[in-house]
Amino acid sequence: xxxxxxxxxxxxxxxxxxxxLAGAALADEGAPSDSPTLPGVIALSxxxxxxxxxxxxxxxxxxxxxxxxxxxGVRYSFLPDGGDCSSLLNCAVSSTPIQSAIDSxxxxxxxxxxxxxxxxxxxxxxxxxxxxxxxxxxxxxNGNPSTLNGLVNVLNSSNITLRDFIFGNVVRxxxxxxxxxxxxxxxxxxxxxxxxxxxxLSVDGGAGSDAxxxxxxxxxxxxxxxxxxxxxxxxxxVNATNGNDQVRLTTGTVSINGDQTINTSGIESQxxxxxxxxxxxxxxxxxxxxxxxxxxGTMTISAESHVVAPGGQVSINSDGTLxxxx
Ligand SMILES: [Ca+2]
Ligand SMILES: [Ca+2]
Numbered sequence: 001x002x003x004x005x006x007x008x009x010x011x012x013x014x015x016x017x018x019x020x021l022a023g024a025a026l027a028d029e030g031a032p033s034d035s036p037t038l039p040g041v042i043a044l045s046x047x048x049x050x051x052x053x054x055x056x057x058x059x060x061x062x063x064x065x066x067x068x069x070x071x072x073g074v075r076y077s078f079l080p081d082g083g084d085c086s087s088l089l090n091c092a093v094s095s096t097p098i099q100s101a102i103d104s105x106x107x108x109x110x111x112x113x114x115x116x117x118x119x120x121x122x123x124x125x126x127x128x129x130x131x132x133x134x135x136x137x138x139x140x141x142n143g144n145p146s147t148l149n150g151l152v153n154v155l156n157s158s159n160i161t162l163r164d165f166i167f168g169n170v171v172r173x174x175x176x177x178x179x180x181x182x183x184x185x186x187x188x189x190x191x192x193x194x195x196x197x198x199x200x201l202s203v204d205g206g207a208g209s210d211a212x213x214x215x216x217x218x219x220x221x222x223x224x225x226x227x228x229x230x231x232x233x234x235x236x237x238v239n240a241t242n243g244n245d246q247v248r249l250t251t252g253t254v255s256i257n258g259d260q261t262i263n264t265s266g267i268e269s270q271x272x273x274x275x276x277x278x279x280x281x282x283x284x285x286x287x288x289x290x291x292x293x294x295x296x297g298t299m300t301i302s303a304e305s306h307v308v309a310p311g312g313q314v315s316i317n318s319d320g321t322l323x324x325x326x
Contacts, residue, residue, distance in 0.1 A: 067101040067118045069111035076104060096125040098137070098148075106132055118165075120144020129154045139165035145184060154179055155196075167191070170215075173198050183210055185229070194218035194260070202226070209233030212267075216240055220259040227266030235269045238262060242276040242295065249292075250304075251285030274299060281316070292316045298323060 067078045076090045078097040085091035094100045101116045115136040120143070127150060129135065135157075139146030141164075149168040154160050156175050163182040167190050173179050175196035183190055183205040190203055193215040199222050203212050207229030214223060216238060227234040238254050240247055248255040249272065254262040264270070269289035274281065276295040284304035292299075292315070300323045301316060 067097050067116055069101060069105065069116045070113070071109045071111055073112065076101070076109065078104070098123055098127055099125055102127065102129060102132070102135070102137075105135060106130075111135075117141035118146045120146050122147045122149060122168075124149050126150035127152045129157050129160055131156045132160065133157060134159045136161040136163065137165070138163050140184065145186075173201055176201075178202075180204075182206060184208070187211075189213075191215070194221050194223070197221070198223070200224075204228050205234060207231055209235075211235045211237070213237040214239065214262065216256050216260050216262075218260055221261065223260075223262040225262060225264045225267060229266075232268050234267050235271070236262075236264055236267045237271040237273065240272070240274045240279065244277040244297075245274050245279045246282070247272060247274055247279060247292075248282040249284075249287070249290065251287065290315070 066080075066083060068075055070076070074090060075088075077085070077088050077092075078101040079085060079091060079093045080097045081093060081095050083091075083093045083097075085093055092100055092104075098116070098118060105111055105116060113136075114134050115138050118137060118139045119141045120139075123146065127137075127148065130153075137160075139148070139162075145166055146164070147166040147168050151169050152162070152167070152171040154162075154171070154173045154176050157179070158176060159178045160176065161180040161182070162171070163180070164184055166184055166186075166188065167181070170191045170193055171181065172193045172195065174194075175198070177197075177199040179198070179200075180202045181190060181192065181204070185207040187208040188205045188210040190205060190210065191213040192201070192203060194201065195217050197220050198218045199220075201221065201223045203214075203223070203225045205212060205227055208231050210227060210229070212225050212235070214225070214237070225236050238256070240256050246257050248258075249270075252264055254264070254270070254272065256262075267288075269291075270287070271291045271293065272281075273293045274295065276297050278298045278300075279294060280300045280302070281292055281294075282302050282304055294317065299316075
């Protein structure tokens with residue numbers, strides 16, 4: 001948080017001296033950076049280090065995170081309850097700072113780089129992205145982790161990116177296309193519920209051992225689950241419905257009822273829960289570790305070709321009747 005009232009005169013003088021440097025640092029802040037800078041902090045740092053190389057320092061308070069974006073080169077800040085807007089222009093305080101930033105962006109205050117920056121902290125608010133195109137929410141904007149503990153709901157939208165967040169709750173994606181979710185360098189747990197028509201959803205846990213769960217309640221879906229991180233131990237759980245499902249499992253692909261397709265890469269183990277109902281499971285190809293769990297009802301299993309699991313195993317469990325054809 002900037003603290004201008006106490007140092008406003010000093011800041012003014014310093015800003016005259018270091019205006020070009022501060023301006024450059026502010027311009028950089030619009031882009032993703034591990035060292036975001038605040039106007040007051042920049043000036044104070046420069047004033048206190050006349051014989052040292054200019055190195056902006058960051059003293060943001062992790063307890064009072066502040067989503068922000070730039071529009072027309074102007075910073076707009078959205079502080080949570082308890083935040084102090086007194087020294088900030090274009091600043092609003094609310095119990096839902098991320099939603100306030102999204103709503104401002106939706107009302108025509110378009111972020112210059114299409115990005116709302118969310119600094120480190122725990123965010124309890126529910127978030128709705130409704131009928132929006134081309135928006136990125138970037139967490140960890142000051143290098144500290146940002147955790148979204150509320151429900152995140154993306155609907156009727158396109159080209160929406162949620163990146164560098166810890167997802168502490170379910171993300172629901174409904175009737176949307178080109179939604180991208182990217183985790184953090186640590187171990188992530190990402191759960192997505194799909195509804196309606198969801199096309200080109202991408203989920204990438206990044207580095208670490210990540211666990212992705214997809215609840216496939218969509219009428220149609222194309223999903224890519226990848227892992228761009230170097231680590232192993234990444235898992236995917238696919239939950240089919242409690243109705244009668246046709247699940248087809250091939251190398252790198254899980255298909256449900258022919259209209260929901262998940263392409264996978266870099267995932268070491270998969271769990272397919274077919275749920276209740278009379279489900280059919282068709283296997284073809286080469287797999288790592290795969291667990292298939294059936295619920296109540298009949299699960300009918302068939303193999304289209306040789307099923308190979310080098311170094312892994314395919315296990316099939318059913319609470320109901322198991323029929324196997326080869
Ligand atoms: Ca990760
Ligand atoms: Ca089922």
